[in-house]
Amino acid sequence: MNLLPWCIYLSLAGALLSLAAGRRSPAAARWVALLTAAAAWAVTLLAAVQFVPGSSLQTLVDLAWIPMLGARYHLAVDGISMTLLVLTGLAATAGVLFSWNIATRTGEFFAFYLALIAGVYGVFLSADALLFFVFYEIAIVPKYFLIAIWGSTNREYGAMKLALYSFAGSAIVLAGLLWVYAAGGGQSFAFGELTRAAATLPPHSQIAVFGLVFFGFATLAGIFPLHTWAPTGHVAAPTGASMLLAGVVMKLGAYGCLRVALPLSPLGFAFWQAPIAWLAVIGIVYAGLVALRQEDLKFVIGYSSVSHMGFVLLGIAAANAGAVSGAVLQMFSHGVIAGLLFAVVGRMLYDRTHTRRLSELRTMPIYRLLPFAAAVFVIAAVASMGLPGFSGFPAELTILIGAWNAAHAWAAVAALGIFIAAAFTLRAVQLGFFGGAREPEAEAPPRGQAGTPHYGPISLPEKTGAVLLVAATVLVGVRPDLLLDWINPALQSPLFQAVLKGGAP
Amino acid sequence: MNPTAYAGLFLALLPEASLAAGALLLLGLDLSLFRHRDPALRLRLALWTGAIAVVAAAVAAWLGPRGSVWGASFSLDNLAVATQVGVLALTLFALGAVRGAPTPRQPAEYVAVMLFAATGLVLMAAAQQLLLVFLSLELASLSLYVIAGFEARRPESTEAALKYFLFGGISAAFLLFGFSLIYGVTGSLELPAIAAKLAGGGATPPFLLALAMVLVAFGFKTAAAPFHLWAPDVYQGAPAPSAALISSASKLAGFVLFTRLLWSAAGAAQAPAWFPTVAAISAASLLLGNLAALAQTNLRRLLAYSAIGHSGAMLLGVMAAGRFGPAPLFYYAFTYGLAVVGAFGVIGVVDRAGGCESIADLAGLHKRSPLLAGCLAVFVLSLAGIPPLAGFFGKLSVFSAALRLGGVAGPAGLLSILAIALSAVALYYYLIVLKQALVAGPVPGARPIKVPFATALALLGSAALIVWFGLDPNQLLGVF
Numbered sequence: 001m002n003l004l005p006w007c008i009y010l011s012l013a014g015a016l017l018s019l020a021a022g023r024r025s026p027a028a029a030r031w032v033a034l035l036t037a038a039a040a041w042a043v044t045l046l047a048a049v050q051f052v053p054g055s056s057l058q059t060l061v062d063l064a065w066i067p068m069l070g071a072r073y074h075l076a077v078d079g080i081s082m083t084l085l086v087l088t089g090l091a092a093t094a095g096v097l098f099s100w101n102i103a104t105r106t107g108e109f110f111a112f113y114l115a116l117i118a119g120v121y122g123v124f125l126s127a128d129a130l131l132f133f134v135f136y137e138i139a140i141v142p143k144y145f146l147i148a149i150w151g152s153t154n155r156e157y158g159a160m161k162l163a164l165y166s167f168a169g170s171a172i173v174l175a176g177l178l179w180v181y182a183a184g185g186g187q188s189f190a191f192g193e194l195t196r197a198a199a200t201l202p203p204h205s206q207i208a209v210f211g212l213v214f215f216g217f218a219t220l221a222g223i224f225p226l227h228t229w230a231p232t233g234h235v236a237a238p239t240g241a242s243m244l245l246a247g248v249v250m251k252l253g254a255y256g257c258l259r260v261a262l263p264l265s266p267l268g269f270a271f272w273q274a275p276i277a278w279l280a281v282i283g284i285v286y287a288g289l290v291a292l293r294q295e296d297l298k299f300v301i302g303y304s305s306v307s308h309m310g311f312v313l314l315g316i317a318a319a320n321a322g323a324v325s326g327a328v329l330q331m332f333s334h335g336v337i338a339g340l341l342f343a344v345v346g347r348m349l350y351d352r353t354h355t356r357r358l359s360e361l362r363t364m365p366i367y368r369l370l371p372f373a374a375a376v377f378v379i380a381a382v383a384s385m386g387l388p389g390f391s392g393f394p395a396e397l398t399i400l401i402g403a404w405n406a407a408h409a410w411a412a413v414a415a416l417g418i419f420i421a422a423a424f425t426l427r428a429v430q431l432g433f434f435g436g437a438r439e440p441e442a443e444a445p446p447r448g449q450a451g452t453p454h455y456g457p458i459s460l461p462e463k464t465g466a467v468l469l470v471a472a473t474v475l476v477g478v479r480p481d482l483l484l485d486w487i488n489p490a491l492q493s494p495l496f497q498a499v500l501k502g503g504a505p
Numbered sequence: 506m507n508p509t510a511y512a513g514l515f516l517a518l519l520p521e522a523s524l525a526a527g528a529l530l531l532l533g534l535d536l537s538l539f540r541h542r543d544p545a546l547r548l549r550l551a552l553w554t555g556a557i558a559v560v561a562a563a564v565a566a567w568l569g570p571r572g573s574v575w576g577a578s579f580s581l582d583n584l585a586v587a588t589q590v591g592v593l594a595l596t597l598f599a600l601g602a603v604r605g606a607p608t609p610r611q612p613a614e615y616v617a618v619m620l621f622a623a624t625g626l627v628l629m630a631a632a633q634q635l636l637l638v639f640l641s642l643e644l645a646s647l648s649l650y651v652i653a654g655f656e657a658r659r660p661e662s663t664e665a666a667l668k669y670f671l672f673g674g675i676s677a678a679f680l681l682f683g684f685s686l687i688y689g690v691t692g693s694l695e696l697p698a699i700a701a702k703l704a705g706g707g708a709t710p711p712f713l714l715a716l717a718m719v720l721v722a723f724g725f726k727t728a729a730a731p732f733h734l735w736a737p738d739v740y741q742g743a744p745a746p747s748a749a750l751i752s753s754a755s756k757l758a759g760f761v762l763f764t765r766l767l768w769s770a771a772g773a774a775q776a777p778a779w780f781p782t783v784a785a786i787s788a789a790s791l792l793l794g795n796l797a798a799l800a801q802t803n804l805r806r807l808l809a810y811s812a813i814g815h816s817g818a819m820l821l822g823v824m825a826a827g828r829f830g831p832a833p834l835f836y837y838a839f840t841y842g843l844a845v846v847g848a849f850g851v852i853g854v855v856d857r858a859g860g861c862e863s864i865a866d867l868a869g870l871h872k873r874s875p876l877l878a879g880c881l882a883v884f885v886l887s888l889a890g891i892p893p894l895a896g897f898f899g900k901l902s903v904f905s906a907a908l909r910l911g912g913v914a915g916p917a918g919l920l921s922i923l924a925i926a927l928s929a930v931a932l933y934y935y936l937i938v939l940k941q942a943l944v945a946g947p948v949p950g951a952r953p954i955k956v957p958f959a960t961a962l963a964l965l966g967s968a969a970l971i972v973w974f975g976l977d978p979n980q981l982l983g984v985f
Binding site: 064065066067068069105108130133134137138140141144145148149156160163164167168171174175178179181182183185186205 | 832871886891892893897898901902904905906908909912913918921922925926928929932933936939940943944977978979982983
């Protein structure tokens with residue numbers, strides 16, 4: 001367990017090493033990145049094996065950091081953060097495997113990539129609000145460069161939009177946190193202390209503070225109507241980065257909502273609960289409907305991410321133990337599934353066919369040209385639709401039950417979102433991978449190539465990454481209790497119990 | 506005055522003495538032995554002599570006596586010594602930047618004037634008596650006018666010096682007038698004595714007038730709106746190392762000096778008299794600096810407007826210094842200086858390699874010199890306030906102190922919220938700079954840039970300090 005902070009340090013060291021290795025050869029940088037990402041993942045898995053679920057944060061490191069401000073270097077872990085740490089390790093390792101073909105400025109790519117990962121690990125381990133915020137911001141800047149340098153469609157626009165939305169969100173969070181911190185006399189940034197300080201504020205200030213902190217974090221979780229950075233950013237990003245963005249970075253926002261904002265002020269939450277839940281429900285349905293009309297396959301997945309993250313926000317807003325544990329499960333599930341979808345479309349498909357347009361893909365029998373890609377996409381699509389046997393099913397089901405217990409209308413409209421998700425996912429599968437079926441032989445090969453189009457075989461790193469992600473979604477789909485046994489005790493902590501009510505865990 | 510008092514004074518002024526001695530020595534050497542040697546050698550000689558003098562001064566300041574010296578003319582408290590060492594560190598980095606920038610025509614004179622400016626700034630940090638305050642400020646200002654206009658053949662440089670001089674001269678007149686009024690009201694020149702006299706009564710009209718005069722000079726010195734008009738032209742026209750010194754060391758010493766004037770001389774009792782004015786100046790600077798920076802295409806003007814915005818934030822630190830001590834303000838001003846001295850160091854090197862005016866001149870810097878691009882990223886991200894770099898913790902400590910002054914609804918609290926909101930705006934223009942340096946490819950025909958050793962050392966040094974003070978802010982915040 002005490003090794004766990006090393007996932008941060010290893011990733012940072014890996015960032016510097018791959019920068020240095022990249023000056024020698026791209027291959028060296030790739031291997032350094034893969035080894036450090038895998039080593040950091042191994043650290044989290046090792047800690048997960050030894051992890052004893054409990055209701056309190058288990059402290060790993062606690063040092064005085066900035067005595068003048070009362071900030072501490074306090075790293076701790078509970079079942080929620082353990083779940084997300086394992087997800088981060090998985091997504092990071094798979095992301096490196098799917099970035100194997102990055103050929104320009106390889107060392108710098110993996111340096112930014114691993115710096116981002118280090119920030120993500122740090123956020124999930126922080127037990128001090130200031131430290132949390134520092135790691136949260138460390139994760140912002142690398143995203144900009146990953147997209148702006150190595151991205152595709154409209155990358156500079158997408159990168160800037162994403163960076164500004166993230167930073168504006170975090171500035172709002174900072175304003176809210178400092179407000180509470182100053183109200184408490186500027187003594188401590190510990191979560192419990194901030195909650196106590198917030199309780200001393202007058203009610204309207206509590207409502208304002210909660211709104212600032214929650215919506216600041218929710219921006220990064222893609223809450224409607226602050227979600228527009230997500231599709232453009234995800235589409236513009238290189239494959240490994242979109243896997244991380246959708247897979248773990250959006251979870252940073254949701255995790256912030258859950259860990260920092262939710263316990264901050266029960267009074268503020270009572271005011272905002274219904275608006276947040278409705279925004280989440282609108283996000284689920286609206287993003288689903290937009291996904292239904294997209295022409296670019298990557299945009300379909302980008303909007304589907306917003307829709308699925310709506311479930312996470314709905315689970316948090318429903319605020320009963322069942323819904324919140326479902327929300328954490330959904331974070332894990334969506335992290336894996338979104339990674340898989342972006343991997344297939346961005347790397348396996350686009351790097352070979354050089355198109356993501358459904359109107360062009362429907363003329364190609366991808367299922368015969370790239371059978372592995374098609375098979376993986378179908379699995380990911382089925383998991384994404386929430387079919388039993390895959391991780392999406394237990395996650396979305398627990399959220400819906402919890403939401404139903406909180407307010408019937410939320411669950412009813414959100415359930416509509418599941419049908420829409422099935423529709424846009426099936427449309428993507430049908431048009432993207434099983435096109436050309438009507439006149440398979442007579443179809444002209446794309447891009448004027450002679451004879452039957454032939455694409456390079458799916459490489460070993462791609463296969464490995466896909467197998468890892470598929471295994472994870474199936475494992476959690478079959479045994480969701482593995483994660484729920486970690487998550488549920490964590491929700492028994494006094495901070496969460498003050499806001500959570502009703503619903504059996 | 507007995508001999509021991511003179512000995513004590515000499516020890517206390519050893520930093521200033523070694524700077525002045527260094528300046529005179531390098532002028533003498535340049536004039537006698539190296540007069541007809543080639544300029545590169547003369548520059549190297551001047552820089553090394555200057556660097557040794559600066560380091561000697563810093564050591565002397567660090568190890569020198571503490572407490573009040575020579576009556577109450579100087580006060581070498583923690584803030585004074587920290588400021589002296591900070592100013593000298595920034596001067597050292599600016600000297601490193603001189604090596605990489607286009608070589609000045611009279612290198613020895615240029616470096617000597619930089620040292621004289623540093624002498625004035627070091628004196629400013631400790632001055633506790635109005636006449637000494639004015640003298641040290643004028644010594645620093647006059648030297649800075651000279652190095653701003655040092656490239657006399659470039660009209661922009663001359664224009665910069667003239668504008669700087671005219672604005673500076675008027676503000677010096679205001680300051681002197683204000684000082685004479687203070688003397689008239691209180692009958693003393695030493696800050697503690699003035700504070701003692703003022704502590705009894707409320708603010709009288711002559712004193713308020715004096716305060717207004719001092720604030721005008723303060724606004725000019727720190728480039729705060731609406732006294733900022735000189736800054737963009739000076740930053741643009743002055744040679745890069747001069748701009749580096751003007752924007753970093755001069756700003757640090759200026760903020761410390763005026764914080765002393767407002768808190769030690771005027772005293773906490775008079776704070777309500779100047780709080781609203783400083784709050785208004787801060788708000789104007791924050792808005793004008795950050796919004797005008799969005800429209801800039803010239804890199805140096807962009808840094809000037811960003812400096813105006815940062816001044817607005819530092820004024821919050823001045824307001825909070827009475828209750829929470831000068832640590833947040835000092836941390837902010839010093840780490841800001843490190844970032845901006847580094848940024849102008851990079852500009853100087855790019856300038857020598859073919860000009861650095863518009864932001865687009867940085868295009869492909871990551872290919873032309875990974876070292877410069879990497880250092881620039883650290884400096885600019887620190888200016889933007891991205892953790893774990895020092896700029897973030899400067900903002901954090903200043904804003905959290907300001908928020909505790911009167912809660913979020915107080916003027917300082919509202920300004921903190923405004924400043925936090927504007928930092929999201931600021932990220933846009935900082936990322937525009939980094940986009941050219943790190944994302945864009947080099948223009949055809951752009952060649953790799955060679956960074957001289959001394960400049961590389963200065964850039965890496967300031968970048969390392971920014972990272973170090975960011976990872977462990979207590980190293981600076983804890984010294985007070």
